[in-house]
Amino acid sequence: MTKVQFLLAHSGASQRQFWLGIVGRMGADLVPMVPWLMLFGYVLSGHTLSGPALVAVAAVALAAQWWLGLTARQSFTGAYQLSHNLRRQLLLDIRRQPLAALTGKGLGERIRLMTSDLKQFEDILSHLVAEAAGAVVVPLAMAIVVWLVSPALGALLTASLMVNLMLLPVLERRFMAAAATSHRHGIEGANELLEFIEGLPTLKAFGRTERLAAPLQQRLCQIRDAGLDLEWAAGTGVMLVTCLLELTLPLVMVVGGVLLAGDALTPEAWLVVAAATVACIRPLASLTIFAALIRFFLSATARLHGLATAPRQPQQGQAPQGTDLALEGVTLSLDGQPVLRDINLTVEAGEHLALVGPSGAGKSSLLHVIAGFHAIDHGEVRLGGLTLARLGTDQLYRNLSYVTQDVQLFAGSLRDNLMIANPQASASALAQAVADAGLDEVVARLPEGLDGMLGENGQTLSGGERQRVSIARALLRDAPVVLLDEVTSALDQRRQEAVLRAIRRLCEGKTVITVAHRLDTIVDVDRICVLEQGRLVQQGRHTDLLADSATYQALWQAAD
Ligand SMILES: Nc1ncnc2c1ncn2[C@@H]1O[C@H](COP(=O)(O)OP(=O)(O)OP(=O)(O)O)[C@@H](O)[C@H]1O
Numbered sequence: 001m002t003k004v005q006f007l008l009a010h011s012g013a014s015q016r017q018f019w020l021g022i023v024g025r026m027g028a029d030l031v032p033m034v035p036w037l038m039l040f041g042y043v044l045s046g047h048t049l050s051g052p053a054l055v056a057v058a059a060v061a062l063a064a065q066w067w068l069g070l071t072a073r074q075s076f077t078g079a080y081q082l083s084h085n086l087r088r089q090l091l092l093d094i095r096r097q098p099l100a101a102l103t104g105k106g107l108g109e110r111i112r113l114m115t116s117d118l119k120q121f122e123d124i125l126s127h128l129v130a131e132a133a134g135a136v137v138v139p140l141a142m143a144i145v146v147w148l149v150s151p152a153l154g155a156l157l158t159a160s161l162m163v164n165l166m167l168l169p170v171l172e173r174r175f176m177a178a179a180a181t182s183h184r185h186g187i188e189g190a191n192e193l194l195e196f197i198e199g200l201p202t203l204k205a206f207g208r209t210e211r212l213a214a215p216l217q218q219r220l221c222q223i224r225d226a227g228l229d230l231e232w233a234a235g236t237g238v239m240l241v242t243c244l245l246e247l248t249l250p251l252v253m254v255v256g257g258v259l260l261a262g263d264a265l266t267p268e269a270w271l272v273v274a275a276a277t278v279a280c281i282r283p284l285a286s287l288t289i290f291a292a293l294i295r296f297f298l299s300a301t302a303r304l305h306g307l308a309t310a311p312r313q314p315q316q317g318q319a320p321q322g323t324d325l326a327l328e329g330v331t332l333s334l335d336g337q338p339v340l341r342d343i344n345l346t347v348e349a350g351e352h353l354a355l356v357g358p359s360g361a362g363k364s365s366l367l368h369v370i371a372g373f374h375a376i377d378h379g380e381v382r383l384g385g386l387t388l389a390r391l392g393t394d395q396l397y398r399n400l401s402y403v404t405q406d407v408q409l410f411a412g413s414l415r416d417n418l419m420i421a422n423p424q425a426s427a428s429a430l431a432q433a434v435a436d437a438g439l440d441e442v443v444a445r446l447p448e449g450l451d452g453m454l455g456e457n458g459q460t461l462s463g464g465e466r467q468r469v470s471i472a473r474a475l476l477r478d479a480p481v482v483l484l485d486e487v488t489s490a491l492d493q494r495r496q497e498a499v500l501r502a503i504r505r506l507c508e509g510k511t512v513i514t515v516a517h518r519l520d521t522i523v524d525v526d527r528i529c530v531l532e533q534g535r536l537v538q539q540g541r542h543t544d545l546l547a548d549s550a551t552y553q554a555l556w557q558a559a560d
Contacts, residue, residue: 006301006304006305006308007082007086007301017074017075017077017078017081019078020071020074020075020078021071021072021073021074021075021076021077021078021079024067024070024071024074024075033138033141033142033279034060034064036275036276036279037145038053038056038057038060039057039275040145040272040275040276043268043271043272044149044268044269044272046268075125075126075129076126078125079121079122079125079126080122080126082121082125083118083119083121083122083125086118086121086304087114087118089308090110090113090114090304090307090308091114093307093308093310093312094110096312096313096314096315096393097310097311097312097313098311098313098372098373098374098375099368099373099374107190107191107194108187108188108189108190108191108194109187109303109307110307111190111194112183112186112187112190113300113303113304113307116186117300117303117304120296120297120300121297121300124293124294124296124297125297128290128293128294128297129294131286131290132287132290132291132293132294134283135283135284135286135287135290136283136287138279138280138283139161139279139280139281139283139284142276142277142279142280143157143158143161143276143280145272145276146252146273146276146277146280149269149272149273149276150256150259150264150265150269150273152255152259152264153252153255153256153259153265153273156251156252156255157248157252157277157280160247160248160251160252161245161248161280161281161284163244164241164244164245164248164284165284165287167240167241167244168241168287168288168291171233171236171237171240171241171288171292172237172291172292172295174233174237175230175233175234175237175292175295175296176292176295176296176299177233178226178229178230178232178233178234179230179292179296179299180299181226181229181230182223182226182227182229182230185219185222185223185226186223188219189219189220189222189223192215192216192219193216196213196216234289234292237288237289237292238285238286238288238289241284241285241287241288242285242288245281245284245285246281248277248281249274249277249278249281252273252274252277253270253274253277256270256273256274257270311375313372313388313389313392313393314388314389314392314393315392315393315394316392316394316395317386317389317390317391317392317394317395318386318390318391318392318395319384319395320383320384320385320386320391320395320399321384321385321386322349322384322385323349323383323384323399323480323481323511324346324347324348324349324383324384324385324511325345325346325347325370325381325382325383325481325511325513326345326346326347326380326381326382326385327343327344327345327346327369327370327379327380327381327382328344328379328380328381328382329342329343329344329378329379329380330342330343330344330366330369330376330378330379330380330381331343331376331377331378331379332362332365332369332374332376332377332534333377334365334374338534339362339365339534340362340365340366340369340376340534341533341534341535342379342535343366343379343535343536344536345529345536345539347511347513348511349480349511350509350510350511351511351512351526351527352507352511352512352514352525352526352527353512353513353514353525353526353527353528353529354513354514354515354516354522354525354527354528354529355367355513355514355515355516355529355531356516356519356522356528356529356530356531356552356555357530357531357532357551357555358532358551358555361531361532361533361534362531362533362534363515363531364485364486364515365534366531367402367483367485367513367515369381370400370483370513371400371402371483372388372393372396383396383399383400383481384399397479398479399479399480399481400479400481400482400483401421401473401474401477401479401481401482401483401506402474402483402485403470403471403473403474403482403483403484403485403503403506404470404484404485404486405467405485405486407466407467407469407470409454409461409466409469410454411453411454412453412454413448413450413451413452413453413454414439414442414443414446414449414450414451414452414454414469415430415450415451417454417469417473418430418433418434418450418469418472418473418476419476420473421472421473421474421476421477422476422477422478425476429476430450430476432475433472433473433475433476434450434472436472436475436502436505436506437468437469437471437472437475437502437505437506438468438498438499438501438502439465439468439469439472442461442465442468446460464498464499467499468498468499468502471499471502471503471506472502474506475502475505475506479510480510480511481510481511481512481513482506482507482510482511482512482513483512483513483514484503484507484512484513484514484515485514485515486515486516486517500521512525519542519555519556522542523542524542525542526541527539527540527541528540528541528542528545528552530545530549530551530552530555532551537549537551538551538552
């Protein structure tokens with residue numbers, strides 16, 4: 001699919017409206033020329049302008065303005081509908097992309113595309129495409145008039161314009177280079193701004209909010225400078241071409257004067273050539289900036305197209321045959337750095353497995369791979385004998401619950417926040433999940449019970465309560481495979497006990513893979529896997545590893 005086809009595919013019902021608008025506005029640029037052409041006709045035919053002729057010219061001029069307003073509305077509606085469709089489609093596409101693509105640089109890129117790039121799309125489509133078309137059509141029509149009046153002056157005008165137009169690609173190259181730099185700083189800036197906002201609690205805690213970190217300060221300066229460079233690249237191009245184009249008028253007038261002196265041109269024809277030349281060169285000057293903006297538009301289209309065609313996970317697939325897990329030769333790199341290396345692991349249905357290892361060993365990343373958040377470099381992950389490509393995300397998440405320390409709560413009631421895990425759950429299943437997760441005390445505390453509102457991101461709940469909401473969701477989901485990531489590490493002793501009790505209930509009869517920091521909570525699990533620098537270095541039961549594994553011994557002693 002070409003970039004233009006990609007755009008058209010998203011214009012939907014607005015496509016006809018958009019093209020009608022563009023053609024209409026090109027027409028609207030031509031219509032104002034009609035009074036001029038009428039005037040030229042009168043002058044060249046030696047007639048004086050009569051009252052009815054003047055009225056006719058004025059009527060045509062008014063009709064042209066009415067037409068412009070009408071078609072502008074068509075093209076605006078079409079352009080805004082197209083960018084609305086693109087925004088919506090991008091959001092739908094994002095849901096299907098691996099979650100890891102939405103972190104770091106990938107996130108900044110998407111934010112930039114959906115905000116400033118698509119905003120520029122709207123501006124370019126609603127104003128510039130039609131205006132650029134007009135900037136070509138009007139000079140063309142006026143040059144034909146000059147050719148008809150005097151072929152010699154027509155040739156001179158055309159030659160002068162051609163020289164100017166040859167400058168366009170050179171000027172555009174400068175503009176595009178400046179635009180690329182500005183775009184890059186924009187993306188990095190968006191990422192760093194997000195990081196800054198996320199880090200605000202830490203900055204506040206250390207009383208460091210009074211100044212921006214040096215790299216962010218530097219980035220803001222780079223964004224400013226890149227923006228100025230871009231303006232300068234566009235401005236100098238327009239000024240240069242405008243100056244050169246303006247020289248065309250005296251050139252044509254002087255040569256016209258010589259022809260006039262030699263009786264090769266009438267004074268009326270000389271005047272018409274002068275007026276047509278003026279009408280020809282003005283729109284051409286603006287073509288410099290239009291051409292560059294349209295190139296920018298095409299490169300933004302390419303970025304959008306790239307994003308829309310980025311690898312995505314299939315949604316629907318086959319049901320797995322059982323719930324045993326198998327990882328074969330799994331290798332993962334993030335930001336170009338190896339994170340998991342050749343992991344081979346099988347987990348039978350009903351087995352309880354713990355992942356341990358020093359910080360940065362790759363425990364969470366391994367869990368994320370099983371949960372389908374990362375696209376792996378090599379190897380295969382299979383659930384019930386099927387890879388994610390054959391399972392599809394619907395089947396994967398029907399069979400898998402992921403409970404993490406970082407609990408996302410949405411503005412809404414406690415009931416809404418629980419039911420997202422299983423909108424079909426019965427009232428008794430909900431009550432059971434609330435009781436098993438130890439959330440009764442929260443329900444009792446909220447004046448409206450389960451229907452009590454949690455506020456934005458569940459501000460009304462403590463850390464331990466949020467964990468229990470996450471566990472209650474997993475209980476409601478009742479998926480046969482449970483992934484647990486560090487769920488108790490941030491809690492005090494009393495809350496840990498409550499959360500651990502809830503987890504025990506959740507894990508009964510399930511396949512469980514847990515990332516553990518507190519080794520005393522996993523001494524009884526079926527198998528412990530020791531990870532080190534992205535490799536699975538040893539596996540076994542607690543007592544065996546304590547005897548055989550130096551890494552495990554070190555972790556156990558450090559926990560004491
Ligand atoms: N999204 C990411 N982008 C780039 N690198 C990442 C990303 N996530 C993790 N890493 C890197 O991958 C390596 C493994 O990280 P991971 O969080 O899996 O380790 P871990 O064993 O769970 O560590 P910890 O016990 O400290 O949580 C680390 O070096 C980390 O910096």
